Amino acid sequence: MSRSTETRPAWMGKPTPFASVSRALGIVLMCALVIFPFLVVVSTSLATQTEIDRNGGYVIIPTEISFEAYRQIFNGTQVTRSIIISVGITVVGTLFSLTCTVLAAYGLSRKGSLFQKGLLTFVLITLLFGPGMIPVYLMVKNMGMLNTYWALIIPGAVSAFNIIIIRGFIQSIPQEMFEAARIDGASEWRVLWQLVIPLSRASIAVVGLFLAVGYWNNYFGPLLYLTDTDKWPLQLLMRSFVLQNNISSTAQQIPGMVRPPQQAVQMAFVVISTIPILLAYPFLTKHMSKGMLTGAVKG
Amino acid sequence: MAIDVKSTAPAPVRRLSRKDLQSGEPDRKVPFLARWRRDYPLLIMVAPAVIVLMLFTYIPLLGNVIAFMDYVPFLGIRDSEWVGFDNFTALFADAGFWNAFSNTLQVTALQLILFFPVPIMLAVFLNSVMRSGVKKFTQSVIYLPHFLSWVIIVALFQQMFGGAGVVNRFLINNGISPLDIMSNPETFKLLITFQGIWKDAGWGTIIFLAAIAAIDASQYEAAAIDGAGSFKRFWHVTLPGMRPIIVLMLILRLGDSLTVGFEQILLQRDAVGPGAAEVLDTFVYFNGVVDGNWGAATAAGLLKGVVSLVLVLAANKFAHKLGEDGIYKS
Numbered sequence: 300m301s302r303s304t305e306t307r308p309a310w311m312g313k314p315t316p317f318a319s320v321s322r323a324l325g326i327v328l329m330c331a332l333v334i335f336p337f338l339v340v341v342s343t344s345l346a347t348q349t350e351i352d353r354n355g356g357y358v359i360i361p362t363e364i365s366f367e368a369y370r371q372i373f374n375g376t377q378v379t380r381s382i383i384i385s386v387g388i389t390v391v392g393t394l395f396s397l398t399c400t401v402l403a404a405y406g407l408s409r410k411g412s413l414f415q416k417g418l419l420t421f422v423l424i425t426l427l428f429g430p431g432m433i434p435v436y437l438m439v440k441n442m443g444m445l446n447t448y449w450a451l452i453i454p455g456a457v458s459a460f461n462i463i464i465i466r467g468f469i470q471s472i473p474q475e476m477f478e479a480a481r482i483d484g485a486s487e488w489r490v491l492w493q494l495v496i497p498l499s500r501a502s503i504a505v506v507g508l509f510l511a512v513g514y515w516n517n518y519f520g521p522l523l524y525l526t527d528t529d530k531w532p533l534q535l536l537m538r539s540f541v542l543q544n545n546i547s548s549t550a551q552q553i554p555g556m557v558r559p560p561q562q563a564v565q566m567a568f569v570v571i572s573t574i575p576i577l578l579a580y581p582f583l584t585k586h587m588s589k590g591m592l593t594g595a596v597k598g
Numbered sequence: 599m600a601i602d603v604k605s606t607a608p609a610p611v612r613r614l615s616r617k618d619l620q621s622g623e624p625d626r627k628v629p630f631l632a633r634w635r636r637d638y639p640l641l642i643m644v645a646p647a648v649i650v651l652m653l654f655t656y657i658p659l660l661g662n663v664i665a666f667m668d669y670v671p672f673l674g675i676r677d678s679e680w681v682g683f684d685n686f687t688a689l690f691a692d693a694g695f696w697n698a699f700s701n702t703l704q705v706t707a708l709q710l711i712l713f714f715p716v717p718i719m720l721a722v723f724l725n726s727v728m729r730s731g732v733k734k735f736t737q738s739v740i741y742l743p744h745f746l747s748w749v750i751i752v753a754l755f756q757q758m759f760g761g762a763g764v765v766n767r768f769l770i771n772n773g774i775s776p777l778d779i780m781s782n783p784e785t786f787k788l789l790i791t792f793q794g795i796w797k798d799a800g801w802g803t804i805i806f807l808a809a810i811a812a813i814d815a816s817q818y819e820a821a822a823i824d825g826a827g828s829f830k831r832f833w834h835v836t837l838p839g840m841r842p843i844i845v846l847m848l849i850l851r852l853g854d855s856l857t858v859g860f861e862q863i864l865l866q867r868d869a870v871g872p873g874a875a876e877v878l879d880t881f882v883y884f885n886g887v888v889d890g891n892w893g894a895a896t897a898a899g900l901l902k903g904v905v906s907l908v909l910v911l912a913a914n915k916f917a918h919k920l921g922e923d924g925i926y927k928s
Contacts, residue, residue, distance in 0.1 A: 333800070355762060403648075405640070
């Protein structure tokens with residue numbers, strides 16, 4: 300315990316044993332509240348039917364590991380397709396959104412350039428007013444984007460908040476570098492590509508990751524705009540599959556095969572849709588607080 | 599929205615262009631055509647974002663005129679009939695609208711009382727953890743649920759608290775009758791408040807932790823020398839130091855009073871029925887997109903938008919009265 304006093308200032312005094320113990324308990328409790336549900340989900344997805352039945356619907360630590368549920372999920376054509384759709388929307392959406400955002404952030408970063416003030420105001424006003432669900436829906440419909448993936452990507456692609464975050468980073472690049480580049484005769488496009496993007500790579504990566512998480516998690520967009528169930532991405536399928544217990548249409552039955560435990564398949568579904576988030580998570584935590592704070596809105 | 603946590607605003611630096619370098623003229627003296635020639639690539643760069651905002655924010659903003667129309671999709675905006683404030687009159691006579699309105703306010707009130715203080719307390723608690731390794735690990739764990747979709751969160755809650763969930767199985771095994779947590783209209787609003795806490799309270803600590811970190815340590819030292827114990831230091835140093843951020847977050851939350859977890863509620867509305875679960879956003883969705891009452895639904899959405907804007911401006915004004923900066927400085 301001696302290490303814990305290292306950073307403690309002298310004036311603070313030693314904590315009482317009671318304080319130390321309750322603090323430790325608090326930490327354990329907080330972490331357990333988050334981790335325990337995941338443990339149950341992962342364990343149940345790996346358990347066998349008999350064990351789940353014996354326990355009555357869930358398993359905390361499986362005694363026998365079975366990957367039947369995952370095999371089943373990747374057999375079902377609809378599930379496999381929904382994963383591909385979700386990945387596609389996430390990749391294309393993030394690229395499109397990020398391109399618009401970075402271009403606009405650089406285009407608006409130079410004080411005193413032509414129309415800069417007016418365009419910045421145009422962007423910032425959107426932080427104050429939202430147009431509402433119905434008018435946007437009707438716009439998407441009138442543009443013929445209903446039941447296409449573009450409806451999930453384009454309407455929400457540009458967020459003033461993201462533009463302001465990246466713009467802030469671009470403005471913190473030393474001005475001398477721009478001057479040098481311009482004296483050397485570099486065009487704006489070249490400055491953007493060879494100077495701005497390499498130097499603000501970290502902030503662009505963070506915004507990109509947040510965008511990707513948003514596209515991956517989006518469930519209302521597809522519900523609103525995709526009428527064709529064949530086009531459903533993972534989140535929407537998971538809703539009907541896990542929350543509405545609609546298993547028969549999703550899992551293909553192979554004659555003679557043991558039907559995998561329904562609970563396990565549902566939980567396997569949850570695990571699969573969580574994995575991309577967990578993979579991106581280390582990168583998110585690395586930069587997120589920095590991005591959150593330095594991105595604090597500057598007009 | 600100036601969240602001035604860490605002021606990194608760069609000093610205004612005069613930008614130089616080739617034109618500038620030759621003439622040494624300040625910006626406003628550069629003729630328009632020369633500025634155009636100099637800056638048009640920047641305008642091209644801004645164009646995609648402007649087009650998207652124009653199409654999907656500004657034009658739909660004008661599209662709110664259908665709140666004053668008997669909108670028929672087949673006729674479009676041009677040929678649909680103007681009805682003045684009929685949609686609003688109908689809305690105010692609709693018990694469903696008032697139910698949604700009341701539910702929304704109830705959820706907001708619950709969130710303000712139960713949810714809002716949690717990130718503040720968690721931040722103070724985390725700040726008291728001295729070992730940076732333990733602190734970092736705890737932070738990473740409690741931030742995680744923020745990144746999960748509502749579908750996953752609801753599925754997790756189902757697994758824990760549903761009819762065949764962990765909690766009820768435990769109760770049954772111990773001879774206690776199971777609790778109806780996931781589909782009880784009576785406690786539905788509490789349920790979604792706690793789901794919100796589980797998902798976002800950890801994430802919400804970030805901004806308060808930054809506020810605590812910005813407090814000058816010498817204040818604590820001075821207080822301790824004057825004999826203030828840990829609670830007094832918290833009350834007289836930490837809390838006042840956090841106050842501007844707390845007020846700011848409160849204003850933002852109040853301005854969002856009429857927005858309460860749309861996706862979250864939509865997912866669980868069927869389990870408890872609209873009586874307990876209908877909020878303004880779901881009312882707009884079901885009335886408009888599902889039932890095709892475009893005019894009335896848009897009217898409800900427009901009303902919500904206008905009231906929200908008024909709320910945020912009023913809350914901000916109130917903060918100024920209390921001597922806080924609020925969202926913008928007066």
